[in-house]
Amino acid sequence: MKRSKTMEFGVGLFMIAGILGLVFLGLRVSGLTLSAPAQSFQLEANFANIGGLKPRARVTMAGVTVGRVEAIELDTEWYDARVVLSLDSELEGQLSRDSIASILTAGLLGEQYIGLSVGGDPEMLEDGDTIRDTQSALVLEELIQQFVSNMASN
Amino acid sequence: MTDAPFIEIEDLYFSRGEHEIFRGVNMTIPRGKVTAIMGPSGTGKTTLLKLIGGQLTPERGRIVIDGQDVHQLSRKALFALRKRMGMLFQSGALFSDLDVFENVAFPLRVHTDLPNAMVRDLVLLKLQAVGLRGARLLTPAELSGGMARRVALARAVALDPELILYDEPFVGQDPISMGVLVQLIKRLNQALQLTSVVVSHDIKETLSIADYLYLIADGQVVAHGTPQTLDTNQDPRVSQFIHGEPDGPVPFHYPAEAFYRDILGEPPMTKTG
Amino acid sequence: MQSKFSNGTARITRLGRRGCDLLEALGRAGIFLFQSAIGVPSREGWRLWLQQMHFVGVLSLAIVLVSGLFIGMVLALQGYTILVDFGAEQALGQMVALSLLRELAPVVAALLFAGRAGSALTAEIGLMKATEQLTSMEMIGVDPLRRVVAPRLWAGFVSLPLLTVGFSVVGIWGGYLVGVEWLGVFEGSYWSNMQANVAFINDVGNGMIKSAVFALVVTWIAVFQGYDLVPTSEGISRATTRTVVYSSLAVLGLDFMLTAVMFGGL
Numbered sequence: 001m002k003r004s005k006t007m008e009f010g011v012g013l014f015m016i017a018g019i020l021g022l023v024f025l026g027l028r029v030s031g032l033t034l035s036a037p038a039q040s041f042q043l044e045a046n047f048a049n050i051g052g053l054k055p056r057a058r059v060t061m062a063g064v065t066v067g068r069v070e071a072i073e074l075d076t077e078w079y080d081a082r083v084v085l086s087l088d089s090e091l092e093g094q095l096s097r098d099s100i101a102s103i104l105t106a107g108l109l110g111e112q113y114i115g116l117s118v119g120g121d122p123e124m125l126e127d128g129d130t131i132r133d134t135q136s137a138l139v140l141e142e143l144i145q146q147f148v149s150n151m152a153s154n
Numbered sequence: 155m156t157d158a159p160f161i162e163i164e165d166l167y168f169s170r171g172e173h174e175i176f177r178g179v180n181m182t183i184p185r186g187k188v189t190a191i192m193g194p195s196g197t198g199k200t201t202l203l204k205l206i207g208g209q210l211t212p213e214r215g216r217i218v219i220d221g222q223d224v225h226q227l228s229r230k231a232l233f234a235l236r237k238r239m240g241m242l243f244q245s246g247a248l249f250s251d252l253d254v255f256e257n258v259a260f261p262l263r264v265h266t267d268l269p270n271a272m273v274r275d276l277v278l279l280k281l282q283a284v285g286l287r288g289a290r291l292l293t294p295a296e297l298s299g300g301m302a303r304r305v306a307l308a309r310a311v312a313l314d315p316e317l318i319l320y321d322e323p324f325v326g327q328d329p330i331s332m333g334v335l336v337q338l339i340k341r342l343n344q345a346l347q348l349t350s351v352v353v354s355h356d357i358k359e360t361l362s363i364a365d366y367l368y369l370i371a372d373g374q375v376v377a378h379g380t381p382q383t384l385d386t387n388q389d390p391r392v393s394q395f396i397h398g399e400p401d402g403p404v405p406f407h408y409p410a411e412a413f414y415r416d417i418l419g420e421p422p423m424t425k426t427g
Numbered sequence: 428m429q430s431k432f433s434n435g436t437a438r439i440t441r442l443g444r445r446g447c448d449l450l451e452a453l454g455r456a457g458i459f460l461f462q463s464a465i466g467v468p469s470r471e472g473w474r475l476w477l478q479q480m481h482f483v484g485v486l487s488l489a490i491v492l493v494s495g496l497f498i499g500m501v502l503a504l505q506g507y508t509i510l511v512d513f514g515a516e517q518a519l520g521q522m523v524a525l526s527l528l529r530e531l532a533p534v535v536a537a538l539l540f541a542g543r544a545g546s547a548l549t550a551e552i553g554l555m556k557a558t559e560q561l562t563s564m565e566m567i568g569v570d571p572l573r574r575v576v577a578p579r580l581w582a583g584f585v586s587l588p589l590l591t592v593g594f595s596v597v598g599i600w601g602g603y604l605v606g607v608e609w610l611g612v613f614e615g616s617y618w619s620n621m622q623a624n625v626a627f628i629n630d631v632g633n634g635m636i637k638s639a640v641f642a643l644v645v646t647w648i649a650v651f652q653g654y655d656l657v658p659t660s661e662g663i664s665r666a667t668t669r670t671v672v673y674s675s676l677a678v679l680g681l682d683f684m685l686t687a688v689m690f691g692g693l
Contacts, residue, residue: 004478012482014488018589021596025631029524029599031622058623110515113622207566236568247563250555261472263565306563 007076019141041092041127042070045101050081051112051137053103058063059085066091069114096121102135112137160185160317160349161206166215168198168205174214175201176374183366188343190348190364194359194395194404197370198352200244203319207241208232219317237265240310241319246302248294254281254305255290280308284338300331307338317349318342324356332359339363358397361385369395374401442610447536456651463650477516482647483579488593490543491536495527496537497596499601502526506602507610519612520621523602524595526648528625528634530679533593534682539639540587541674545649548579549670552653561654567615584639585648590636633689639641640681645674 026032050072059067065086075082085101098119105112125131161183168176175198183189185213193198204210206217208224208388214227217224217310248257258277262268268276281287284304303323323339324332340363345351354360360367363379369377370386377384377392386395394402409415506522552575555561561571599621604613625631649670656666 004474007481008477014480014485017593021589021592022631022635025528027591027628028597028618029528029621030631031619032626032627035429049535069587102666110491150507204562209562209565218487233570236566239566241563241566243559243563245558247559249560249564250558264567264569309567 026054027151030050032101033076040067040086041089043084043095043125043127043129043131044088044132045114045134046075046078047081047101047103047134047136049136049139051103051105053083053112053114053137057111059087059116060113061091061116066116080115081113082129088093093124094125095125097125097129098133099125100133100135101131103137105138158185159183159345160220161351162218163206164218166205166217167213168201168210169213170201174373178215179370179373181368181375181378183349185349186343186347188339188352188363189361189364189366189368190352190354191368191370192353192355192360192395193370195355198373199355200321202243203321203351203353204368206319207236207239214345220398221322223389231415235402237261237313238262238315239317239319240313240315240320242306242323244302244325246294246297246306248297248302248309250294250305253290254286254292254294254295254297256306257294258309258312261309265313276312277308281305282383283311283342284308285334293348298331300327300334303314303327303331304338307335307342311342311346311348314346315348317351320352320354322354324354324359332356336363337360357398390423452655456647457565458510459572459576459651459654460580460647463572463580466573466577472573472578472671475574475579479578479582480586483582484589486542487540487586487590491539491590491594492597494535495532495597496601498531498594499523499527499598500605502531502598503602503605503610507612509605514519516606516610516612517616519602519606520599520617520619521624523606524599524621524625525593525630527598527602527685528630530682530686532598533589533637533641534678536591536594536638537587537645537678538592538675540583540642541649541671541678544583544586545670545674546667547643548583548646548649549653549656549667550663552576552579552650553656553666555656556654556656557658557660557663571654576654579650580646583649587645588635588638591634595634622659623642633685635662636689637682637685641678643679644677647675648674648677 011085016091029154053069053072055069055072058065059069067085070086072081072083072085074080079133083101094117095116098121100119101115103112119133159182161181163179163181163183166176166179167174173324181191182311189292191202192197196420201210205212206219206224208227216226219235220238224232226237227235246253249260251259256275258280259273262273262276264274278287278290284307286301286304286308289297289305290299292424294305298306310368320339323335336359339352342348343363352360352364360374364381367378368375368383371391377387379387384392387393389394391403393399401407405415486537502523503519504518507516510516510518510522516566552561553561555575564571564574603617607614609619652666652670652673656662
């Protein structure tokens, strides 16, 4: 019977190790956070062009990740892109009303993300508000076109 | 009620693929006696036991055990009937992942809710009966062939069945363990009032314990009777088998073309394709 | 002419017979799976399952983990030499993690599992059949499907996904060893790039679904081959080979189909 006890212990360890491995894959590899989604608030921002921005992209402030892109949809009123951002609740009421959201690119070929920078307005953004001041993504083709036409006009 | 037969086999037909194994077998096996079924190798004696145990289904005919038609039973009823049977397999068929004690305890553990202490007593009793109480901690791999068969016998009688089926119990045994097995089968039958069916082709040993004999060949019962009547039977097929003559109605040669033609290399009769 | 014609029909007949045999075997395997998998486990059933978890799962752990480590290390090495040409070596973590989670861990773990545990299951059940243990169990009034097959089936089904998790974790760690410790990729970018680009549901979750499907198929093939084989020593060795061959083919074929369904839309 002693042999079966050690065997049971081994199987138990095996299963615990498997579950811990799954937790590792969740936290360390997929970057899931244990904080509940309730601890965030949402802002909206309209962009003329989002380039290659994808849902779940990072939202950063001074390079620090402070949230994620929750959803991207087409605003049929203005025909531009409405991006819903989900931000850490610590920032709720801390961002001034004239904060700027711009779409940036990590490196030349890297993924696109949103960078926030704060303005000087004394009024603050609350849950559900819209960021007015936005900068669209740099689209490489447009850039090249501009460059070429500048060259031609010179 | 000892005169009512325990097993009745009526007009049994069974075949494997193209090969007909039984063509109308009839038998009655009396209660509380040792009945032997004999015949040359390959006549389907083991198949007959599997038919009795309900593991195979015949094409025609029926097998009635104690009033129940084996092949008409539901799965549940069949398993209930099997609890009343024990079967001793040619190889012993001990469970290789359990030791001797657990092997004998296996039927008790699955079919009864007896407390551990009582299971232990019963198992030791059965092992004592086959003389292997001291071997209870060995694994089946450590047993000799004869010992394995004795343990298997203890397991077969663990639930005190009414019927025991022995599949070639004497094959490949040295004379001593053969004698032990003969003794055991005889003693168990008397002590427990069992009905025993022994399938074998070992004539001497079988004749010494059987109350009644059936001889099968070519898919049919060719003779039956007590050991004395069969010994004096004039049928050449019976006397060839009983007296172990190498040639007779059962030919020595496997069917082949004529010897001369084969040896002298004349073109053999080719199959037309 | 006549004989050529009859040769042709004979060939077609043979083909038809093989087709019928195949369908029949598939049907038997299906009924077999159904009969073994249903039924409420008893307390005894749990004990048997635990025992099989040991043989099928714990004893396969070493080979799976060692393979995972090496595959992660090789991925990092190969990936680095390609990514460095594009100046994108910071994406190494992402590459290692995604290849492991989506493809390599489920597939390679399943193949190793088929070789290590599947063949052993076939041989074990086959040996029990050849030595009449299954028949004698039936005669004692115990259903071998429940007693022998079901615990092994469930143990395999649970073990392989756990082994796959282990494979991924060790592989990602191996990639870290080679990429960060040896080749000098910045540690922060190894992990953050991974975290930014691996989605738990889409990547880890789909990998787990694949692994569960493979687990079922490989264990099913293994126990069925063992239960259905010709009970001779030759039959056992053939069935063992068949288990490994069929499971490998099934895993690779199913992997393509599952990948097409899961990631093909992108």
